[in-house]
Amino acid sequence: MNGVHDMGGMDGFGKVQPEPNEPVFHAPWEGRVLALQRAMNFCGAYNIDMSRAAQETLPPPVYLRADYYSRWAMGIERNVVARGYAGADELAAGHALRPGMPIKRKLTPADLDKVMTRGCYTRPAQAPARFKLGDRVRMKNIHPKTHTRLPRYVRGHLGEIVHVHGCHVFPDTVAVDQGENPQWLYTVRFTSEELWGPDADPTVKISVEAFEPYLDAA
């Protein structure tokens, strides 16, 4: 969806402000939100793409106004309610009012290593790759209403394949419960002028990871 989360190239947000000696968490609740998200992912309630999708559907002023882990908390609430793991009435009450749903597995201290290591998103190829290293491609000008990993700032633009990653789980279908639908994944590189016009700094090159359904031959 064309949401405010898709920030590449926007103006007006001001300077980047590094924080010296930044702590891992700025308040204890932030750590709890992170861990709740991971634990709910582990038990199979929803996955990382669904986590991102839920945050993207927050109303734009809310998304912009919320700090990072508040946004996560709102995403968790949306996912557990939408998927029936808890009722809005229970979150409002602060207590369970009904028994829980069955889950695939429950996170225990013995499983922490599994959570601390990123999963593997590679899958067997369903078809040969359409593109190879060095190919020129044009990013499709598409505007899906649901979750996508194709940022607006590259749509319609010409780039070059600089890496072929293999076949990966496709977030666009995963996020809407339509399965992994594995797709070839490429790194596509663009010149700055291609994306930002003739006044752009010619020394800058920008790349994105792009799934094959985002690409046309150029």
Added chain:
Amino acid sequence: MRGERGNPGHTALDMLGSAGKITSSAFLHDGTTRFQKVNPMAGQDHKHEHHDHEHGSELSETQLRVRALETVLTEKGYIDSETIDQLIEAYETQIGPHNGARVIARAWVDPGFKKDLLQDASKAVAKLGYVSRVGDHLIAVENTPRVHNMIVCTLCSCYPWEVLGLPPVWYKSAPYRSRAVKDPRGVLADFETSLPADTEIRVWDSTAEARYIVVPMRPEGTEGWSEEQLAQLVSRDSMIGTRLADRPEKTQ
């Protein structure tokens, strides 16, 4: 301690201006959007707002909401608080930029390792053994006198947790996510990093499940240094690409 500390200098506040402060609970439970004005002065008087945060409504509201969420999920049988405690501790202690710094220091002293790292970073880092678990799809990109690399996630906050820990607030912030792909030299200036005008800058937007780590250039004047000494010069930001590795004077 206040909720907004996560967004230093956030101008979204100013943008919203008279829309007032939004309490997030209002639009969670029914799936619709209701904005509630609790502080019409928000965005016009930051000082006043900070005061509010410290004493009251928003922080405690966030805390209460997170507590409610954890309580409900616990009572439903999906999670238990002891595991949550241990998971938080693991994030605080097991991962962090010290892992990445050791990888970079090794690459600086061992050309064979550097080659492997640039070829397949997940495999190379896993072989080191002393770095915390590394998932798949880690990619190392090398800075040279001609090319400088910078990583970003414009869509969310993708970041190589295993080697760099959890991302800093600035990495997840709107200013970085919006500008890194369009004005990387301007972003570098915010970090007081300046590069020659003809250096090629490659910005890698992490839009899928590949994760990037930058191999910064080894600083001059470090000949004969041990890996442990060299690792001290490898800051987190140098592995994101917003700074260079520290000069040797820094540790003297």
